[in-house]
Amino acid sequence: MSAPLPDVPVSSDQGLLDALAADLADARFYFDDVTALLGAEAHAALGRDQTVPARIVLASGPAAGAGARERALAVVVELFLIAGTVPARTLDGALPRTGAAGLVALGLAEPHGAGLRSRVDLRPHASDADAEIWVAADLGSNQRPGVLRTDHVLGIGQASLTLAQTTVRTPAARALDLGTGCGIQTFHLLAHAEHVVATDISERALAFTRFNLLLNHAALGIDPDDLSARVDLRLGSLLEPVATETFDLIVSNPPFVITPRTPGEADGERYTYRDGGLPGDSLVAHLVSGLPGLLTPGGTAQMLANWEVAAGAGHWSERPSAWLETGAAAETGAEAWFIQRDTESPLQYAEIWLRDAAEARDPEHYRRRYADYLADFASRDVEQIGFGMVWLRRPAAHDGAARGSASVRRPVGRRFEEIEHPIEQPVGPHLGAAVAAADELAAAAAVPAPGGDTAAADAALERLHVVVAEDVTEERHQRPGAEHPGVILLRQGAGLRRTSLLSTAEAGLVSACDGELSVGQIAGAVSALLGDEDPELKPTLLAGVRRLILEGFLTQTVQRR
Structure with a gap:
């Protein structure tokens, strides 16, 4: 450098x-x-x-x-x-x-x-340290006319802000900012990580990051005469610069943009700030399958990503789910939480990224590249492109277990949600609370272990005492003159702002969750009140309670045995 x-x-x-x-x-x-x-x-x-x-x-x-x-x-x-x-x-x-x-x-x-x-x-x-800092990056196309240079260093954009707001801010000894760009994620990591390794394939990006760190050293708690004591800047592609190391936390806003490859293209022809040079979404697949191998037991990774959805796919999660069955993700039994925030058609996707680099300034070039995008997606029968947030964790318990071993505990499991409505920002604290709730349920043996006894987990859940979260409200809708509501909804006012449809029995159970009675006592009372002798009612209620805890509608209070 x-x-x-x-x-x-x-x-x-x-x-x-x-x-x-x-x-x-x-x-x-x-x-x-x-x-x-x-x-x-x-x-x-x-x-x-x-x-x-x-x-x-x-x-x-x-x-x-x-x-x-x-x-x-x-x-x-x-x-x-x-x-x-x-x-x-x-x-x-x-x-x-x-x-x-x-x-x-x-x-x-x-x-x-x-x-x-x-x-x-x-x-x-x-920054997260409640400090005002200044961030230098390349000028945008609206500040200086012309097509962006291929080694453009992106500044404070919506994607980088989204990742910063999504990251769960827990203390970490070592953190990795993979694809640091101008250094935004590193600035936030320094507030809660003792040491940060920041990598990028672009020498220009690392030079901007170094400038920003030294300009803001007082606010970021850095000794300008000993920068490496807090931050290590490394040049290299993807996992290569840190292949033999482990971290407590990894964050990445990687060059995930799906870009058509052309025969004989040189590295210098790529927009390195957004395009990793791999076909389709294989760069994201590489990171999802490989990042768990760089995590300490219990360590987490958070990133933004695109993924392709093929025509005829049963669910958008098919490809991301398959990535978890390969590489280090499979070897470690990694937990995963994918939240799809948006989808675009191939046409919309091409228009977004051609506009991003101001490529429309040359009409003939624009038409040619637009056609390249469409042909590339058609070659893989891509119908949609999803965008979202990815959370990964290497399980702490039974780490190193054989591939597919039932002994690997995954409290969060592997979750795939589609949440396209506006959410609270920063959402990181809510995501952290949701993970903590899953861990608490597992600690109380109230979630079935892989291959474990569901009845034992239900019995443990029955002993818990829960309350309705402070931000949760209930809505009831019924036809005029109807004796009972036809629709009962729970809504979150914070976090991911989910809405949950409840049955009458579930609504009755939730209304009694004030922490006084155990879940089992309330479920029994609801069954008796409804006069329902269906043997499946209680297990259904318990499954609903477990889901509502994991989604943050209910929170665990005191466990009484």
Whole structure:
């Protein structure tokens, strides 16, 4: 990382980096202050790479009575977020420690016209340590016209924010950020991981990450003279840089975009920030099957991914489920939780990613690449492409058991859900609570072990005391004049915001879950009240309770034997 690279910020002058950090702090180049300057709508548009609303606000000039700090902030926003041209003297006034010369020396700005323009996108971001930091990345296509370079370094995008909000933040000794890009996931990991290894196939990406770490070393708790004590930056593809190591937590926003391969294509022709160079969704398959082998017993991995759904498939989970039966995922008996958040047709998918790289600027190139996408998906009979969140865990109990062994305990199991409605963000705490609930049920022997005794698990469940979660409400719907409701729904107001359809018996059981009586006592009372002698009613009620606990509608209180 010591050799200079073209078109990346310079991180070899720590004194100048500290001067810039002090200038940005004095200008209040922070999320809330930028929002106050531009207005919520114009600031939100910047997050969608739309600069026109912000340009209009800035063109109107400072508000009446604006002080020196507000004027300095407007200059910084003009330079870094709008990618406008700013006179050198104006920059000297707004960033007095750094000045125009310092910005050029750091590789952040270059002469243009009558002033300087930014060479990077630099914007504020909040880390998990409640610290304001600044993140540098390549300029987007709306900031600088033209097709994106193939080794483009992506900044703060919706996908990276989604992964950060999805990650369960538990203390970790060692964490891995696989495919770090400009380093966003690493910044969040540093709040709860003692040491982070950040990898990427792109030298430019690692150079941006190094710059960002050293610019924000005070907020991130890093000694700039000993960066490797907290963060190790490694160049390499996928699992190669860490093939012999293990981690307590792995996060990855990998280059999962499914891209048509062309004969004789060179590595330099790929958009490395989004395309791993493998056909179809095989890159994701490789990670899902391989990541459990890099986890410590009990360690977890979280990632975003795409997967193909073939025409005639019985369920979208068929391919992801098959990945778990190969490689380290099978060897370790890995647990998995896939949540599909969206689906696109091949046509929609092609349009999204052609637009992402601004490839529509050349009409003939656009038509050719669009056809390539459709032919590629047709060659595998792909009907839909799914997008979602993936959680993996290497079981702690009986680790190293033989493939397929029934002794491997999987409290969470292998779950595949489709949740396309809006969910609470950050959702990481809810996912962590759901995993904890599954572990608690397993600890109480209230979930059947693989090949275990279902009756014993039901008996353990009957001894539990549960309450309805605070965010849960009930809805009843019935036809006018009807004696009883035809539909009873439980709804979550937080987390994944699920809705669960209940039978009359299940609704009666849930309404009595106040922690006083055990699950078995309530189930028995409901059966007696309904006068139902069906021998399957009680097992059905218990299965429903188990599901409602795992989904967060009910929470375990005290176990009484």
